[in-house]
Amino acid sequence: MKKIISQATIDRLPLYFRMLRLAEEEGLQIISSDELGRRLDITPEQIRKDLATFGQFGRKGIGYDVHELKDKIGNILGLQNNWRLAIVGVGHLGGALANYVNFASLGFSVAALFDINKKIIGSEVNGIKVNAASQMKRIIAAKKIDIGVITVPVEEAQGVADQLVAAGVKGIWNFAPTKITVPPSVPLVNEDLSIGLSALSYHMSQE
Amino acid sequence: MKKIISQATIDRLPLYFRMLRLAEEEGLQIISSDELGRRLDITPEQIRKDLATFGQFGRKGIGYDVHELKDKIGNILGLQNNWRLAIVGVGHLGGALANYVNFASLGFSVAALFDINKKIIGSEVNGIKVNAASQMKRIIAAKKIDIGVITVPVEEAQGVADQLVAAGVKGIWNFAPTKITVPPSVPLVNEDLSIGLSALSYHMSQE
DNA sequence: TAGATTGTTAATCGATTAACAATC
DNA sequence: TAGATTGTTAATCGATTAACAATC
Numbered sequence: 001m002k003k004i005i006s007q008a009t010i011d012r013l014p015l016y017f018r019m020l021r022l023a024e025e026e027g028l029q030i031i032s033s034d035e036l037g038r039r040l041d042i043t044p045e046q047i048r049k050d051l052a053t054f055g056q057f058g059r060k061g062i063g064y065d066v067h068e069l070k071d072k073i074g075n076i077l078g079l080q081n082n083w084r085l086a087i088v089g090v091g092h093l094g095g096a097l098a099n100y101v102n103f104a105s106l107g108f109s110v111a112a113l114f115d116i117n118k119k120i121i122g123s124e125v126n127g128i129k130v131n132a133a134s135q136m137k138r139i140i141a142a143k144k145i146d147i148g149v150i151t152v153p154v155e156e157a158q159g160v161a162d163q164l165v166a167a168g169v170k171g172i173w174n175f176a177p178t179k180i181t182v183p184p185s186v187p188l189v190n191e192d193l194s195i196g197l198s199a200l201s202y203h204m205s206q207e
Numbered sequence: 208m209k210k211i212i213s214q215a216t217i218d219r220l221p222l223y224f225r226m227l228r229l230a231e232e233e234g235l236q237i238i239s240s241d242e243l244g245r246r247l248d249i250t251p252e253q254i255r256k257d258l259a260t261f262g263q264f265g266r267k268g269i270g271y272d273v274h275e276l277k278d279k280i281g282n283i284l285g286l287q288n289n290w291r292l293a294i295v296g297v298g299h300l301g302g303a304l305a306n307y308v309n310f311a312s313l314g315f316s317v318a319a320l321f322d323i324n325k326k327i328i329g330s331e332v333n334g335i336k337v338n339a340a341s342q343m344k345r346i347i348a349a350k351k352i353d354i355g356v357i358t359v360p361v362e363e364a365q366g367v368a369d370q371l372v373a374a375g376v377k378g379i380w381n382f383a384p385t386k387i388t389v390p391p392s393v394p395l396v397n398e399d400l401s402i403g404l405s406a407l408s409y410h411m412s413q414e
Numbered sequence: 415t416a417g418a419t420t421g422t423t424a425a426t427c428g429a430t431t432a433a434c435a436a437t438c
Numbered sequence: 439t440a441g442a443t444t445g446t447t448a449a450t451c452g453a454t455t456a457a458c459a460a461t462c
Contacts, residue, residue, distance in 0.1 A: 011406055044443090177309060196380065198286070268417080
């Protein structure tokens with residue numbers, strides 16, 4: 001009887017987490033939904049509703065304990081798992097992600113890189129060796145990779161997804177702008193940069 | 208009396224556009240909402256509803272003209288404006304975006320790069336010279352930049368946004384994981400990679 | 415004509431907002 | 439105590455889904 005949490009709520013949790021971490025760094029002990037909402041441009045009612053989904057974290061008349069709430073949200077998001085990523089496709093975007101520092105602070109680490117281009121196989125990016133894609137199954141098992149990141153061209157995306165699933169990854173983060181199909185047991189998140197840019201274009205075109 | 212279009216609808220239009228372009232390349236003349244939905248994992252009712260927001264594009268009993276619908280959606284999204292981008296912050300992510308080929312096919316072009324790091328000012332990325340951030344106002348006017356892309360660290364994001372607005376950009380695409388504030392006349396789209404990754408972590412943690 | 419498919423209205427579902435009792 | 443703030447219920451709003459008349 002698992003409770004279904006709305007995607008909208010899940011997508012706001014990382015914002016709460018990040019702001020709580022900032023507040024913690026400022027030395028703040030207690031924060032109200034009002035203050036949190038002011039800082040994030042989210043209504044306090046929305047924040048309380050989101051948090052209430054997972055339990056009672058605050059104290060009436062007082063607010064929320066910054067450190068405790070941050071930890072609880074981190075746990076809800078599963079950040080304590082310290083997931084290990086493998087990036088498939090070390091082009092410009094894949095290379096940028098391999099260097100992206102904000103992942104580490106959320107508990108993710110890039111543990112393997114793959115490509116099919118012989119020119120870059122064997123080279124290092126951010127201290128991580130680029131492996132041949134043909135070695136995916138073996139290395140993903142050996143390095144205990146949890147998440148496969150797809151940054152290959154559209155034509156290769158589904159094939160790479162299939163290989164990642166066969167290799168046993170627990171989740172897929174797809175940057176190729178195409179629909180890919182994976183078993184329902186493997187969570188998939190699509191990151192489609194052209195949606196945001198097109199939406200911006202739309203809004204800029206309105207009078 | 209401007210009709211308010213839901214963000215959900217706007218965010219699906221780029222998917223329709225892309226799939227129609229693919230269908231066009233395949234030589235398809237006519238496509239039904241059913242076929243389009245099958246290819247995109249979106250219900251045909253949803254597609255017809257989205258399109259109906261903007262007018263009557265199809266023919267009952269027949270379907271939609273692929274080329275015509277593609278063009279119409281492109282126009283709704285404002286892609287015919289051939290927007291010119293300036294990327295501020297030529298780190299790994301900014302550099303990757305400067306090289307991102309999918310933008311060109313949507314009518315966007317990267318026309319200027321800015322940074323404050325003296326070591327990279329004057330160098331070229333993808334054939335585009337990196338300018339000093341201090342030259343932003345002058346160069347954005349001279350190069351007729353429409354969109355400012357923010358790929359600087361969180362601490363600098365608001366300052367860069369202010370400079371971009373002062374320089375006259377018509378829209379902002381922000382990759383810094385922080386809330387930035389701009390005048391309501393300047394559309395702002397936030398691209399927060401840690402939301403998707405955290406959501407993936409959440410789903411991977413469920414049972 | 416019969417079958418296919420759109421455009422649109424009505425029904426349903428889900429998410430946000432408002433209100434307020436509980437309580438620190 | 440009085441003021442502040444949560445957690446939760448009810449009301450509202452908006453988006454999706456279902457149904458079907460129109461029509462090619």
